Amino acid sequence: ILVLLCASTGSEPPSSPQVVEDGGEEDEEELSGGEEADLRSSSGRGSLLTRRGITLRVLLKDGLVEPGDGVLAIHYLGKNFVGDLLTDGKIRWVETGQIFNSPSAWATHCKRLVNPAKKSGCGWASVRYRGQKLVQYKTTWLHKYQPSADMSLVSEEDDDEDEEEGKAAVQADDKNKNTKPGLHGIISSSPSSSLCLSLLLSSPLPSSHPHLFDVTDVMVSRRTDRERIPVRYCTLGTRDAARDPHTLVELSAFSAINRFQPFNVAVSSNVLLLMDFHCHLTTSEVVGYLGGRWDTNTQLLTVLRAFPCRTRLADRDSASAVEEEICQNLFMRGLSLVGWYHSHPRGPALPSLQDIDSQMDHQLRLQGSNNGFQPCLGIICGPYYHGNQGVASTITPFWVVPPPEQRPNDYGIPVAVEVTYVQDNFLTSDVLNEMMLLVDYYRAAPDLVQFNQYWCPDTTMLDKIKGSLSCHAPKDQAYSQILEHVYSQLGSMH
Incomplete structure (x- = not known):
């Protein structure tokens, strides 16, 4: 066996x-x-x-x-x-x-x-x-x-x-010298999310049921809400230790670097709904994983489930337990680990220099020992950035192309990934259950968003999250009554 x-x-x-x-x-x-x-x-x-x-x-x-x-x-x-x-x-x-x-x-x-x-x-x-x-x-x-x-x-x-x-x-x-040694992989800090991530696929489970990774370290990075102006990749040049790792970088198009996107991506609307909901709940950055399937014949990556990490920043003990739970959920549903997401609560949904390095690490880890290509999708969600269009969050799928061989000290090139969004017919019980678990988890959190406050002069935070989630609404309108129950729970969390 x-x-x-x-x-x-x-x-x-x-x-x-x-x-x-x-x-x-x-x-x-x-x-x-x-x-x-x-x-x-x-x-x-x-x-x-x-x-x-x-x-x-x-x-x-x-x-x-x-x-x-x-x-x-x-x-x-x-x-x-x-x-x-x-x-x-x-x-x-x-x-x-x-x-x-x-x-x-x-x-x-x-x-x-x-x-x-x-x-x-x-x-x-x-x-x-x-x-x-x-x-x-x-x-x-x-x-x-x-x-x-x-x-x-x-x-x-x-x-x-x-x-x-x-x-x-x-x-x-x-x-x-400043990193922790480990036989199974490099513990990499999630760029702007402060949460450390390591995609370790070392357990002898079937390829469609990968053992998750081991988030064993969490770092707190307190930053002001100053405006971060994105820079163009071509202005970065060689790596510089003095450069702020939280510097945001504009995405390039595959065509701009004379490449074709090496894979197709389809994302379920329920994935977007749960991910967007998670990112709206707290003023701190959050992280989660993406489950789905990779078809080598059609080169199609299908993202079917989001798995939020319900952990406090700097809470090492709970991190491993949460990831083990996510691992079991992937296994039971016959899904593979296909990527990760994190939030930039008040900033543009663009990768930072740390995000770029983390994504490169995750792409390599997810590919593992197989000689065949397997993509790893990164997604950034920006819920409360005032540069967004209306109340909807900006959601940015991205990937990283290695730098040219003759310039190994350069950063990887962050590129925008074209995605097909698949509209789900109904809200699954799994997604609803995960939403309620998130509500319970953040209920007493000091960084909980105050939903009775105003996002803009005529829109409360609660109205804002409702409007953003409506962009991912299932075709079956019966979901609205279910979500109203969730929203009523948010309104009582003060």
Whole structure:
């Protein structure tokens, strides 16, 4: 059963980890133990050992490197991958447990997750052992055992494709000193929402029933309600630690960056209704997850359910319990995790620099160990921004395109996602129940919106939320009586 379950998720049971041999165009085929022994016994250290012969096994046998957990790393386009060096010279990727025969195979696999167009990995120049590139250990080996060798043997095909990556690695290492290590993934802060999010798909459940993630850390970020003026992406340039991470960025169109949207999206109106309701209840930022299905044949992502996170900011203990509940809800409904949403209560519904980085992380996590493409949709809801048209919230679906390879220190490019909204016929009991749970949860909250106050001279906050939710109204008008009961509960929360 374990084998069948793991096979459906693209992972492998611990007793038989998946071995990946493909290394792309510059695959460094590893010699078998016998071939390696024959080559070295016939040539001796006085003879030249070809590039193909200098393998991780050679470096291990001669003591230049040692096996260990987490000693290998790849830094690529702002993303970090950690690997274990095994005693037989193979590499185990910490994130998924997959086994790779060579540095090239691992580097190519990881880089394709970030950039599907990537053809090869330049493994020995990209993989670092305890902070130093593996290609430098080849050089050390030759200097020690074959000092007369032509140094071109070291890097016949190991040229560093991206010297920028090397420069970025040191910056990434410094940055990561302040992050919490973890075997299952990087805990990433939800940009403007202050809530930390990590999409960890590590449980051996069927692919349509993914184990959720583990929100284990929550940070409080108090900001004034000052007007944040969005900037254009082209003005950002290289990453700058001094730049405000809450800087909002205008969305680009796929056509503006000479791309086509790689997937289609359909979103249920009930998803919008529940998400919009959640975002209206509090003056603080909220976060939630999106459940649905991904059809690889039609390249259609269907978003069928919203799952609000009912947690207080900085409440770690309740966060894990809430996410476990959401996980079970996904499982029982046969849905997959397909994205996330969060709110900008009083600001434009545009991604911040932190949102961009978080979305990139989530896209990578959701794709996981599968070689096939799977999108992750991000949605931002702006309920109380006075720049909105009328009382309706602005709802912005977005995605992030990796920066160009020649500029790995740039931010990802936030792009607008074209979405088809599917009108539901009725309000489901699931959605109604979730709305009442949210009402109960926020009833005594200090950041509860005062619905008897005025949004504008002739519209109360309660009228405002009613007007916004009417934009997602089911076709069956009987829902209105049900929602009036919900609204009456809001009116009594003061």
